[in-house]
Amino acid sequence: MSVMARVERLREKMAGxxxxxxxxxxxxSRRYLSGFTGHDHPxxxxxxxxxxxxxxxxxxxxxxxxxxxxxxxxxYQVVRIEQRLAPTLAPLLPDxxxxxxGFEGNHLPFRFHEEVKDVVGPLTTFAPTYDLVDGLRAxxxxxxxxxxxxxxxxxxxxxxxxxxxxxxxVTEKEVAWKVEAFLRENGSEGIAFDPIVASGPNGxxxxxxxxxxxxxxxxxxxxxxxARINGYCSDITRTFIMGKADEQFTKLYNLVLDGQKRAAARxxxxxxxxxxxxxxxxxxxxxxxxxQFAHGTGHGVGLAIHERPxxxxxxxxxxxxxxxxxxxxxxxxxxWGGIRxxxxxxxxxxxxxxxxxxxxxxxxxxxxx
Numbered sequence: 001m002s003v004m005a006r007v008e009r010l011r012e013k014m015a016g017x018x019x020x021x022x023x024x025x026x027x028x029s030r031r032y033l034s035g036f037t038g039h040d041h042p043x044x045x046x047x048x049x050x051x052x053x054x055x056x057x058x059x060x061x062x063x064x065x066x067x068x069x070x071x072x073x074x075x076y077q078v079v080r081i082e083q084r085l086a087p088t089l090a091p092l093l094p095d096x097x098x099x100x101x102g103f104e105g106n107h108l109p110f111r112f113h114e115e116v117k118d119v120v121g122p123l124t125t126f127a128p129t130y131d132l133v134d135g136l137r138a139x140x141x142x143x144x145x146x147x148x149x150x151x152x153x154x155x156x157x158x159x160x161x162x163x164x165x166x167x168x169x170v171t172e173k174e175v176a177w178k179v180e181a182f183l184r185e186n187g188s189e190g191i192a193f194d195p196i197v198a199s200g201p202n203g204x205x206x207x208x209x210x211x212x213x214x215x216x217x218x219x220x221x222x223x224x225x226x227a228r229i230n231g232y233c234s235d236i237t238r239t240f241i242m243g244k245a246d247e248q249f250t251k252l253y254n255l256v257l258d259g260q261k262r263a264a265a266r267x268x269x270x271x272x273x274x275x276x277x278x279x280x281x282x283x284x285x286x287x288x289x290x291x292q293f294a295h296g297t298g299h300g301v302g303l304a305i306h307e308r309p310x311x312x313x314x315x316x317x318x319x320x321x322x323x324x325x326x327x328x329x330x331x332x333x334x335x336w337g338g339i340r341x342x343x344x345x346x347x348x349x350x351x352x353x354x355x356x357x358x359x360x361x362x363x364x365x366x367x368x369x
Contacts, residue, residue, distance in 0.1 A: 003035050003075055009136055011054060019102040019127065023116070024050035026107040028303035029133040031231060034059055034073040049085060050076070053096060060085060086115035093120060100125045104133065131308060138300055138308040139322040144232060145346065148301065148324055151234035152344055152355045154188055154227040159238060159358035166240055168217055168369045172197040172210035179225050192226030192233035193305050203239070203337030206295055206330060217243050217369060220337040226305060233305045235326050236356055237342035242369040245362060252289070252331050252339050253362050259283035260341045260360075263297055263311075264327040267345060267352045273315025280329040281313075289331045298326040301344060321347050324355070 010033065014022050024030050030050050031037055036059060038048040048061040048069065059076040061069045069078045081088045101120055103113070105128030117126045140148065158179055165178050176195040183191055198208035200219040208222075215221060224237040239256075241249050259280035267276045277297040284293045296312025301324050309317035309325055319325075328342030343356035 003033065003073075006033055006136065007052065007057065007075070010052060010133060013132055013136070014052070014102065015054075017102065017127075017129065017132075019100050019129075021051060021053045021096060021098040021101040022129075022132075023101060023103040023108070024052070024133065025109075025112070026104055026133070028307070029104065029107075029137065032137050032303060033133065034076055036061070036069050036073040036076075037231065038065060038069075051089070051096075053098070056096070058092070060088060084115065085112060086119045089116065090119040093124070098124050100127050102127045102129045102132070104128075105130050106134070134308050137302055139320055140302060140324055140346070141322075144302065145322070145324070147230040147232035148234060148344070148346075149355060151188070151192070151227040151229040151232055152236075153357075154183065154186060154229065155225060155234040155236045156356060156358045157186065158182055158225055158236075162223060162238070162240070163367060166215065166221060166242070166367045166369060168242060169214050171212050171214050172199055172202070173212060175215075175223070176210040179223070183225070183227050188227040188229065189231070190228055192228045192235060196222065196224035196237075198222045198338065199242075200337055201335055203339070204332040204334045206332060206338065206340065215242055215369065218246070220249055220339060221367075222338055222340055224340070224342065231303050233301050233303070234355075235301050235305060235328075235342060235344060236358060237328055237340045238358060238360060238365065239339045239341060240365045240367045242367055245366055248336070249339075250362060252333075253365065255284060255287040255289065256329055256331055256339045256341055257360065257362070259329045260327055260343070263329065264343055264345050264352060264354055267311075267319060267325075267327070267347070269319055269321050269347050269350055271319045273309050273311045273317040273319070274313060276311045276319060277313060277315065280327065284329060284331060292331045292333060293329060294332060295330070297329050298342075298345075300325045319347060321350070323347055 051058040057076045175197045179195045197210040219242045222239045226235040263280035298311035300307040324346045330340030332338035
């Protein structure tokens with residue numbers, strides 16, 4: 001689908017909501033709707049914004065990226081931000097005649113909201129929307145799926161590499177850096193997110209930041225990583241055991257694996273995110289560890305590492321053909337550690353297709369160390 005086809009889909013949504021204009025601030029949505037890759041840092045005065053109306057497409061960015069924007073976003077009029085977005089936008093508004101200007105309520109920082117609200121004046125309603133562009137991005141097009149598949153295949157290769165670097169005595173930080181270096185050296189555009197390496201009792205924290213703790217014999221070690229290709233992410237988690245799996249690790253690992261496989265195999269179009277979450281959560285709860293599964297079963301993956309759909313408690317998101325999402329249940333025990341297993345799944349031809357190919361059976365997780 002071309003950029004303009006995406007723009008027209010958004011314009012249809014705008015018309016349905018009575019919006020004469022729409023301000024885009026999220027970097028991933030900006031790229032999706034314009035092709036402008038911009039900066040990788042969070043929104044700021046220089047990061048770049050889009051303003052869409054029924055007849056005009058404006059891209060605001062600062063002098064450092066004007067040339068880049070003109071080359072990448074050829075359907076847009078590029079407007080240079082001299083100091084801040086609001087005073088640059090102000091003189092253009094009378095000609096735009098916007099009764100209602102929508103914005104991404106999930107993403108526009110409060111400071112920018114207040115500044116833009118001041119300049120649009122009393123004649124324009126500055127209206128928040130939620131998940132408007134995010135919803136369009138959730139259903140992946142063939143070229144998007146191809147980029148995600150390539151990112152998945154690169155991430156899969158890290159599994160074999162991990163078997164060579166997970167050694168007793170190496171620190172979590174050293175493993176994380178080596179994973180990042182492997183991804184970059186083998187074609188990744190940076191990394192999808194900072195790798196997680198959580199060994200021993202640190203594994204009870206799902207988003208543990210790798211530290212100076214050294215891997216020990218008998219440790220469970222959770223590693224979570226992802227590549228980025230053409231802007232699109234992959235996401236995978238595997239939990240290893242340093243040595244031979246003991247009774248507790250075997251019991252918990254097989255429980256999480258059963259839940260993970262069940263959800264990955266039974267997710268389907270038309271199912272809510274809550275129902276998909278329950279496929280894994282019920283297995284773990286029936287095993288006696290429901291309280292130790294403290295996060296959602298999954299999330300959408302695309303230009304952003306976390307996007308729609310959400311697979312979790314009370315999620316009303318509907319799974320649809322072409323969506324890509326993670327399936328990553330876990331069990332976390334303070335003082336012992338944790339186990340999480342994650343694959344990426346897409347819906348194709350009315351059924352789930354598991355994109356991730358790295359081994360995840362118990363015997364594949366035992367590391368000689």
